[in-house]
Amino acid sequence: MPRALWTGSLSFGLVNVPVNVVAAARDLDLHFRQLHAKDGAPIEVQRWCSKENVEIPWEEITHGYELDDGGQVIVSDLELQAIEPRRTRTIEIEQFVDLADVDPMYFDHPYFLVPGSEDDGTLRAYRLLSEVMRKTDRAALGRLVMRAKEYLAIVRHRDAALTLTTMLFAAEIRDTKGVDAAHQKSHQPAPKELDAAVAVIEELSSEWDPGKHKDRYRARLKRVVDQKRKGETIKVPEEGEPPEVPSDLMDALERTLQELQTGNGKARARSSS
Amino acid sequence: MARSIWNGTITFGLAAVPIKVYSAVEDRSIHFHQVHAKDGARVKQVRICSKEGKPVPYKQVEKGYQVRAGEYVMLTQEEIDAAAGEGSKVVVLDEFVRAAEIDPVYYNRSYYLGAGKDGQDAYRLLHDALERSERVGIGRWVFHNREYLVAVRPLDRVLALHTMRFSQELIKTDSLDMPTPSRKPNRREIEMAGKLVDSLHARFDPSAFHDSYSDRVLDLIKAKARGEEPDLPEAPEPPESQDLMAALEASLGAKG
Numbered sequence: 001m002p003r004a005l006w007t008g009s010l011s012f013g014l015v016n017v018p019v020n021v022v023a024a025a026r027d028l029d030l031h032f033r034q035l036h037a038k039d040g041a042p043i044e045v046q047r048w049c050s051k052e053n054v055e056i057p058w059e060e061i062t063h064g065y066e067l068d069d070g071g072q073v074i075v076s077d078l079e080l081q082a083i084e085p086r087r088t089r090t091i092e093i094e095q096f097v098d099l100a101d102v103d104p105m106y107f108d109h110p111y112f113l114v115p116g117s118e119d120d121g122t123l124r125a126y127r128l129l130s131e132v133m134r135k136t137d138r139a140a141l142g143r144l145v146m147r148a149k150e151y152l153a154i155v156r157h158r159d160a161a162l163t164l165t166t167m168l169f170a171a172e173i174r175d176t177k178g179v180d181a182a183h184q185k186s187h188q189p190a191p192k193e194l195d196a197a198v199a200v201i202e203e204l205s206s207e208w209d210p211g212k213h214k215d216r217y218r219a220r221l222k223r224v225v226d227q228k229r230k231g232e233t234i235k236v237p238e239e240g241e242p243p244e245v246p247s248d249l250m251d252a253l254e255r256t257l258q259e260l261q262t263g264n265g266k267a268r269a270r271s272s273s
Numbered sequence: 274m275a276r277s278i279w280n281g282t283i284t285f286g287l288a289a290v291p292i293k294v295y296s297a298v299e300d301r302s303i304h305f306h307q308v309h310a311k312d313g314a315r316v317k318q319v320r321i322c323s324k325e326g327k328p329v330p331y332k333q334v335e336k337g338y339q340v341r342a343g344e345y346v347m348l349t350q351e352e353i354d355a356a357a358g359e360g361s362k363v364v365v366l367d368e369f370v371r372a373a374e375i376d377p378v379y380y381n382r383s384y385y386l387g388a389g390k391d392g393q394d395a396y397r398l399l400h401d402a403l404e405r406s407e408r409v410g411i412g413r414w415v416f417h418n419r420e421y422l423v424a425v426r427p428l429d430r431v432l433a434l435h436t437m438r439f440s441q442e443l444i445k446t447d448s449l450d451m452p453t454p455s456r457k458p459n460r461r462e463i464e465m466a467g468k469l470v471d472s473l474h475a476r477f478d479p480s481a482f483h484d485s486y487s488d489r490v491l492d493l494i495k496a497k498a499r500g501e502e503p504d505l506p507e508a509p510e511p512p513e514s515q516d517l518m519a520a521l522e523a524s525l526g527a528k529g
Contacts (some may be wrong), residue, residue: 002449010440013469013524015517022449024378025442034320034335035347037313041324042345043334047307051314061316064308065494073497074313075305082503083489096470097477104377105297105433106479107310114449123454125517131458138474141482152482158376159446165378170479174275178293179385181400181431182393189398200286200367205408208370209438210379216413217420221356222402225338225346240361243282245289249395257340258284 001101006146008089008118010129010155010162017125018116019091021146021164024167025110085150091164095139099156102139106167113155113162126162133157194254205259279416280389281362283399283425290399291389292364294416294434298383303490337464353478357418364423364434366410375409379424379437386425386432396432403427411437465521472525 004020011017034043046055115126133139139156144164151166189197220245224234246252277293279461284290301366307316336353337345354357388396410425414434421436458466492505 002444012473013520015466015469015520024444025446028439028442030338032338032348032353033345034334035337035345035353036322036324036329037335038334039322039345040337040345041322042337043320043329044323046319046321047316048307048319049312049314050317051309051312055319056309056316060310061307062310063305064313064315065303067498068324071498072313073494074308074309074310075497076310077494079493079497080490082423083493085486090381093473095475096473097475100484101477102377103428104375104380104435105383106430107377107380110378110443111444111492112444112449114444114451118452120455121517123452124456124458127454127459128462128466128517131463132470135463136467136470138470141477150484150486157476158378161446161449161451165379167482168298169301169482169484171483172298173383174295174297174299174385176429176431177384179431180293180387180393180396182388182397183430184393187392187393189401193398193520194401194405196516197285197288197398200288201402201406201408201410204285204367205369205406210375210437213411213422213437213439215422215439215441216358217356218422220358221353224352224356228348228352229340229346233350234355234365236351236355237357237359240359240363242362243284243289245282245291245391245395246287249288249398252287252289255290260286262347 004114005111006144008091009116010093010113010140010142011090012093012129012140015129016090017129018119018122019113019126019162021111021144022114022118024112024163028215028218030218030225042252081148084148086144087148088145091142091144091153091155093142093155095141096136096138097132097141099137099139101153105173108166108168111164111166113164130157130160130162133162190250193250193253196250196257200253200256200260203257277387278384279362280529281364282389283364283366283386283410285366285399285410288395288398290395291392292432293387293389295385295387297433301484301487302495303487326482333346349462354418357415358420359415361415364412364414364425366412366425369403369406369408370411372407374426378443379440380446381436381438384434385428386434399425400427400430400432403432462518462521465518465525469524511519 002022004022006021009016009018036043048054049056056146065073065075115122134157139154142153144153153162153164153166155162227234277295279294283292284291309316320334322329336348339345412423414421414423424435424437426433496503
């Protein structure tokens with residue numbers, strides 16, 4: 001069982017299910033350390049006072065908030081601790097919503113909720129909640145206080161387990177005013193253009209198979225590290241040519257369809273290059 | 274709307290859509306600077322060479338990848354950037370999948386797309402075609418020298434672009450090794466729990482939730498700016514676990 005990041009209980013109505021929060025995503029990024037170019041020695045970061053120009057110990061560091069008028073308010077750790085959310089050990093389900101109504105944009109970081117003990121009552125309650133949400137395609141909303149931060153969280157059934165995902169607040173999502181989405185009538189596509197575009201999309205359609213998409217960036221970065229280790233020179237790739245923007249959309253769509261349907265793979269080949 | 278952060282072209286087949294990318298998410302948390310308590314002066318971070326014990330100017334800093342304890346392969350930023358691949362300004366949508374098939378766990382960061390120069394007609398066409406086909410375009414996007422798997426989908430009147438998690442990044446449920454209960458939940462339990470879910474059912478209204486912690490931090494700052502002293506809240510007791518059926522019944526009873 002993976003390490004618990006949080007332990008507590010999930011409650012709905014008067015039912016309490018002891019649960020642990022565990023990671024559902026792992027960081028596979030390659031991490032680099034800063035080195036001094038001259039001697040390859042690792043860099044250590046020290047905190048210096050910008051006025052006295054000397055290193056200062058952690059205990060002497062506090063938080064400054066810059067006001068609009070240029071002034072500064074100093075806030076101590078103790079004062080911040082005092083307003084921290086109550087360290088509740090309960091995720092109280094406030095409501096159940098239809099999963100389809102929650103735009104994926106709101107989903108932030110994923111975790112799993114696993115039973116907090118092997119006690120049969122706990123396992124049954126966990127299983128029951130999971131079953132009911134699976135059957136109804138509903139998700140539960142509640143709040144989770146983890147690492148002194150309060151999150152809005154959504155709990156749902158996924159792959160035979162309960163998944164908890166922290167959520168963005170509506171205030172964090174920008175409105176789309178000012179985004180030129182060409183919704184004026186003058187940009188409305190002609191029916192035959194729309195039909196052709198839908199036909200191209202249908203031709204290029206497949207089932208969502210997340211496993212087939214590999215992190216090519218990470219693989220290339222590993223290769224770069226390996227080459228450098230062997231003392232090889234790293235070739236910096238040329239800037240690619242931007243694609244021509246066809247002046248006639250309908251013509252581009254028709255040519256695409258023709259190529260896709262006659263198996264002349266140019267349109268597809270270009271796609272997968 | 275803030276300025277666009279990327280300009281380029283989306284292609285599907287031989288059709289091309291000039292687009293602009295905007296962030297869809299705004300960090301609303303309250304940020305502090307580190308300051309020296311004694312004199313209120315900003316704290317600056319100084320890079321020190323661990324060998325010489327002296328400050329190193331930023332220009333003399335390179336990146337090191339650790340291959341074994343204390344041994345690094347040193348790379349310049351240009352060499353790391355070379356991993357981005359062809360820095361072309363194109364997002365090729367080479368595959369279209371049913372929007373409903375993608376579990377939300379794959380969506381990572383969100384952006385809005387706007388029509389680029391002379392791209393209005395093509396933008397609207399892609400938007401309307403995706404909407405009608407209920408599909409999402411999948412492609413690759415090079416942003417800040419890193420390649421991402423992305424999904425492009427209609428979101429009301431605009432197109433949204435999302436960077437996607439790779440499935441290798443997601444931990445599989447089998448690895449959780451979860452114990453199973455002695456018996457499955459019975460019909461009556463499922464029925465009761467279903468009723469309880471119904472009684473707590475509401476339409477998702479994102480504006481009903483807001484970050485009360487940020488509000489409290491701002492209140493604290495305002496109070497301190499006025500020279501006031503903040504007060505302390507108290508902690509509650511955690512509830513206890515109990516008999517499942519009794520709890521379900523009691524919950525429904527309590528709901529009336």
